[in-house]
Each structure stands twice: as C-alpha cells, then as structure tokens.
Amino acid sequence: MQRKTQAAIEALEATESLDELSGFIHRLRDILEVEHLVYHAVNGTGGQYAALTYSADWVARYVAEDYARIDPVVLEAQRRFRPVDWSKLDWSNRTARAFKAEALDAGLGRQGFSLPIRGPAGQFALFSVNHRCPAEEWQRLTESHLPDLILLGHHINQRALTIERGSDKVPSCRLSPREIDALTLLAAGRNRSQAAETLTISEHTLRVYIESARFKLGANNTVHAVAMAMNQGLLLL
Amino acid sequence: MQRKTQAAIEALEATESLDELSGFIHRLRDILEVEHLVYHAVNGTGGQYAALTYSADWVARYVAEDYARIDPVVLEAQRRFRPVDWSKLDWSNRTARAFKAEALDAGLGRQGFSLPIRGPAGQFALFSVNHRCPAEEWQRLTESHLPDLILLGHHINQRALTIERGSDKVPSCRLSPREIDALTLLAAGRNRSQAAETLTISEHTLRVYIESARFKLGANNTVHAVAMAMNQGLLLL
DNA sequence: TTCGTCCTCCCCATAAATAGCGAGGGCGAA
DNA sequence: TTCGCCCTCGCTATTTATGGGGAGGACGAA
Numbered sequence: 001m002q003r004k005t006q007a008a009i010e011a012l013e014a015t016e017s018l019d020e021l022s023g024f025i026h027r028l029r030d031i032l033e034v035e036h037l038v039y040h041a042v043n044g045t046g047g048q049y050a051a052l053t054y055s056a057d058w059v060a061r062y063v064a065e066d067y068a069r070i071d072p073v074v075l076e077a078q079r080r081f082r083p084v085d086w087s088k089l090d091w092s093n094r095t096a097r098a099f100k101a102e103a104l105d106a107g108l109g110r111q112g113f114s115l116p117i118r119g120p121a122g123q124f125a126l127f128s129v130n131h132r133c134p135a136e137e138w139q140r141l142t143e144s145h146l147p148d149l150i151l152l153g154h155h156i157n158q159r160a161l162t163i164e165r166g167s168d169k170v171p172s173c174r175l176s177p178r179e180i181d182a183l184t185l186l187a188a189g190r191n192r193s194q195a196a197e198t199l200t201i202s203e204h205t206l207r208v209y210i211e212s213a214r215f216k217l218g219a220n221n222t223v224h225a226v227a228m229a230m231n232q233g234l235l236l237l
Numbered sequence: 238m239q240r241k242t243q244a245a246i247e248a249l250e251a252t253e254s255l256d257e258l259s260g261f262i263h264r265l266r267d268i269l270e271v272e273h274l275v276y277h278a279v280n281g282t283g284g285q286y287a288a289l290t291y292s293a294d295w296v297a298r299y300v301a302e303d304y305a306r307i308d309p310v311v312l313e314a315q316r317r318f319r320p321v322d323w324s325k326l327d328w329s330n331r332t333a334r335a336f337k338a339e340a341l342d343a344g345l346g347r348q349g350f351s352l353p354i355r356g357p358a359g360q361f362a363l364f365s366v367n368h369r370c371p372a373e374e375w376q377r378l379t380e381s382h383l384p385d386l387i388l389l390g391h392h393i394n395q396r397a398l399t400i401e402r403g404s405d406k407v408p409s410c411r412l413s414p415r416e417i418d419a420l421t422l423l424a425a426g427r428n429r430s431q432a433a434e435t436l437t438i439s440e441h442t443l444r445v446y447i448e449s450a451r452f453k454l455g456a457n458n459t460v461h462a463v464a465m466a467m468n469q470g471l472l473l474l
Numbered sequence: 475t476t477c478g479t480c481c482t483c484c485c486c487a488t489a490a491a492t493a494g495c496g497a498g499g500g501c502g503a504a
Numbered sequence: 505t506t507c508g509c510c511c512t513c514g515c516t517a518t519t520t521a522t523g524g525g526g527a528g529g530a531c532g533a534a
Contacts, residue, residue: 079406080407081357081394082395082405119355120316120318122467150391151388154318154387157318158318168317168318169316170316170317176510176511177306178510178511179510186464187460187464188461189456189458189461189464190457191457191489193490201511202512202513202514204514204515205513207492209511210491210492221426221491222491222492223424223426224424224426226463227425227426227467413481415480415481416480428521438482438483441482441483441485442481442482442483446481447521447522448522448523458521459522
C-alpha cells in the first residue's frame, strides 16, 4: 500500500489541470478498489471545485438541492479535525434519513468516511471514500489505509490549490500594522471608540485606518473588510 | 522511520495532558535527533498553546516582543498549505535579518521547516523542526521524513485539540439557515437593504436574523458576529 | 396539543458608521 | 531630494445600523 501511495502521489504531481485531477481521482478509485472517491473543495471566497466519481445525476441533484447544508457528513466534518466515519453519525432525524435514502438510491455504498482538509484563507475541502462491503471489512480497510489516505488527501488538496492559482500561496494585499490592529479589534467585537481607546489613538485616526484597509482590500464596508482580511489570514486575533 | 513514526503516534495517544504532550515533544526531538521541535497552536478565539524545546529565554522574548507578527516563517506559513522551508524565505529586509540574528543567538540551528496545520473554527498550528547541519544533509532529511512528519504533526494537533476540550469537535451554536444566509451576504460586502433584496425578504426581517445570530453567538455587533461565524466555519460563502 | 423554534412583516428613536473636506511629521526607497 | 507610504489629529453632514416595542403563521418535537 505504501508503495501504491508513493506512486499515486508522484502521478498526482504530474497533473496540470483540474480535468487531469479529475482523471487522477478516477484512476485512484480503481487502484484503491473502492466504490467512489470524492475530492470537494470550497475556498474562502465561495468558489467550489469537485473531482469525484459519483454519477452526474447525483451531483446535479446534490448541487440543485443545496444538500451541503443538510448532509450530516459535511456538517460534522466542518467541526472536526479527524476523519468522519459515516456510520458513526446521527442519521436518526427525518432529513438525514431522507438524504441517506437518496444517496443509496444514487449508487453510493453504505460504508464511507470523509477527511476534512483545511487550507489557507478559510479554504475547506473534503476527501471522501465510499465503499460497498460488510462493516468489519470496512473497519479493517480504514484502519490500515488511513495514514496513506490522509497523506493523499493533503497532496490532492495542495495540487488543487496549486493548479487553481499557480501556487498554494494566498495572494494578499499588504495591510499596515495599524490597519491590522484596527480590523482585529473590530473583529473582536469592539466599536470604533473602544478600539481607538485600546490603541490609544483618536477615533478619527482609527477611522482612517479602517477606510484605508477597506480601500486596499477593495471592500464595500467594514464588515466586508473584516471578512476579507480574515479570509486572507491577515488577522491573528 | 515508518516504524518509529507508528510507535511515536501510539505513544502520543497515551498523553492525557498538555504537560505530557510537552514531554512527548521532547522525547520525539531526541528520537528524531534534531536540534529543536516546536508545536505551537492558536485557536480561533486567540488562545495559544505551545509544546517546544526552545530555551525559556527565547520563548519569553518571542512572546514579549510579539515576534509572531514579524517572524517570516509564521507569516509565510499562514498563507501556504505546504511545509515552509526556512531557507527559502526572504530574509533580506531589516526586521527579518535582525530577527534571524536573535534566533541564532538563542541557540537555533540554521536549518528548519514549519508545517502549517489548520483545524476547525479557525484553529491554526505550526509544527516546526529545527536543526544544525549542512544544507545538503538537511535536504535529504526533509525529503525522506516529510510524509512521516506531516502525519505526526496532524496527530499531535488532533491530540492537543482532544486534550483541550475532550474531543476534537468544536462546540458551536446552531444558526438557522436564514441566519447563515444573512451573515454570509453581509460578509460578502452587501449592506442590509441589498442583502434583504437578494433574499427577497424585507429589510426588517433580515435585521431580525442578524440580531438573532448576534444573540446566539454572543456577539457585540454585526462585525463581531460575522467574524465569530467565520471563525467557527459556519459561513460557506 | 402544547411548546419551542423558525420565518415573516411593521414603526420609531437613538447610536454608530460613512463620506467629504482638511492638516502635518517621520521614514525609507528611488 | 523627492515621492510615496505610514501615523497622527480635527470638523461636519448624511447614511446606516441598532435597540425597543409589537404580531401572526408554519412546523416539528415532546
């Protein structure tokens, strides 16, 4: 397995476009001998990209119905660091059961897990493996392959980031220290007068920083500026 | 090496407190036979924790001078997904050179790299390896050990999260879909009337959602609420 | 059924942020 | 040295957000 992973990662490095990445995902599915493989990324500014082996029908329905909002796997993975085993989630409520029925209908296997991956600027991706086998076999599979899959997931994400913007680095404008201070304090919940007091400057000066930051970031207003700065990892809080 | 990593991860699972984690870092440093090892985490709400082998003096100075704001390694790692090789950074400007001189003075080796690790709710950690050896040897070391170190870093972070709050799950309040919609649009730069128009509801209704979200999140104002929601990964944008 | 939560709508007064005009000194790069 | 950027301060007017009070229907869980 380790050898296979190494080979897969090397093949991955050769992918130059999102199409090739999709092809890679399909080949990797065959190599791993599982039912489905999904890489799905959402970047901090709302752009989405997926490379997956699900049927086009299921993908279309998932997107159209905005299932990401109710999919228990997505909801759980967003709050966790560890891989999420699908069978260990709460499928008891009505929406979850309906969703699961639809998923099985669309050809998904009953076993699966999803690996949350987070990148810079609020980027979030899920690398999911889906399979059709007895629970014990699935248990063995996941335990033995998890380290390799974690590594693979991270490399895929890194590759996707690199393809998307030529590097995995977030392009970010430079804010001056004071501008960062100002936005940080606002993000922490202070209003302008409190923030100015904290920085021991006049409220007007603080305002100048906010305006300047807004201008640099191309933000429409303060809320927007803070959100953008957070997305770009400019605020240490 | 792979065997060592496996053993280390198993030992890691047995740590039950932050002190034990610190002890683990020290032992791991000896096992890896490197100069220094650092795990440093910042959670979304500003809490910090570090387990490291640096001298107490250097740590005290780093914290007192708020070096995280100027440390080129930290600044670069925040915008990247891949490990950051210290030697490949820009050390040319004045502050960076002064910082490097101080670091070398404090007993750090010239070689090093840092692995950015991101958890839920805006959590960010750096797992850094520092060593004292010729550049070519360092090159070989990093190349051969990188996969293991990535795995180790993630396990350490997971362990730290688990120790800190009993699980790696983020306790987060539930926002209703409309509340999420409202905050998301505000974060995207729209004002209330525009956001209301987008959602085809009255501006007043939108306001109710924002207030409700503010209340649930315990936020002082809208900017704060958006920042908190982003930190908790509640906004998909 | 009842309770809680969510979604939707309205008015009014006050607090806060935004937009516009200024000004001057410091400090580094070209 | 000049140009640009950063830091600092003041005034005024307008727009926008917040806080307080209401109200009703839908829907799911206990």
